[in-house]
């Protein structure tokens with residue numbers, strides 16, 4: 001099919017929920033993707049923080065192909081070595097104990113919410129409230145869009161599940177006023193992704209942890225975007241000297257193969273017994289083999305160090321652009337390889353212009369350019385993207 005045919009067929013047959021950019025992507029190689037007409041793009045979106053190793057990493061490709069040949073799926077009625085191995089890796093990496101594997105971020109958060117409710121109700125039947133933060137993003141299922149404290153994701157889907165409350169992010173006084181003995185969990189992204197790459201004060205999460213402990217509430221950290229080494233540590237909470245009771249992962253965990261997971265302490269996981277949760281596809285050998293390969297590559301290629309070092313370079317180059325275009329960029333923020341540049345105008349036009357010049361970037365929260373490239377990019381790739389962004393901003 002030529003480009004226009006693909007677009008027409010998709011518009012005719014796919015539900016109209018995505019405001020797609022008008023290119024047809026066909027394949028990728030390392031930090032580059034190619035469209036159906038052969039145009040090459042440096043990829044600083046990476047499938048929205050998913051293609052952690054870029055495109056076509058030989059070890060990920062080999063792991064997926066080998067596992068596909070052996071067994072793609074077998075059901076959770078049986079043990080598999082790939083799943084047991086991944087569960088052990090996730091528990092050890094997080095400092096927590098027990099793992100459940102699903103297929104997406106929303107599913108991971110949905111499971112975490114269910115576990116927190118079960119845990120809370122065992123203490124007291126009214127210990128059910130879940131507090132989340134404004135500008136958060138936790139997914140699109142009914143419970144997770146209710147946890148997502150942004151009206152645009154909720155409108156039209158009422159009645160929403162009950163028992164959720166919202167506070168401003170990075171505002172400990174607001175949380176102190178909202179939390180009570182009825183709170184079973186506080187659920188936060190340690191760094192808000194979709195909401196605009198919002199980084200809390202260094203002492204915020206420590207104070208949240210202390211408040212949770214005071215009221216016997218669980219701390220659920222949604223690391224679906226910030227986790228898997230993106231910030232230069234495996235989990236963003238490791239920068240803040242705290243540990244959650246439950247952490248959720250998805251996006252980069254299997255380098256692009258659909259997967260999600262939540263990890264809990266033994267004390268919390270004990271609230272679940274046989275039959276309390278489940279999934280047909282969750283934790284299948286294909287996805288687990290991919291995730292096991294991603295963990296090995298992160299370690300062997302020292303990608304945590306790379307995310308930290310190249311991330312500093314990215315922030316430095318973005319700050320230089322801010323200095324050059326102070327009327328267009330009002331703030332630059334980031335940690336490792338998640339960075340945001342807040343604009344003084346809507347970002348979609350800039351994203352489109354960069355795409356025309358061969359760079360895929362993203363705009364979130366309306367006016368924040370978001371950069372979440374693969375963790376194995378180099379400073380040269382950063383410079384390539386920055387040169388395109390520079391040219392684009394000069395023309396605005």
Ligand SMILES: *Cc1c(COP(=O)(O)O)cnc(C)c1O
Pocket residue numbers: 104105106107109137138139140189193194222223224225226250251
């Ligand atoms: C993307 C994302 C989700 C939802 O993940 P899906 O796989 O799209 O369901 C949840 N939380 C955060 C922080 C995310 O970035």
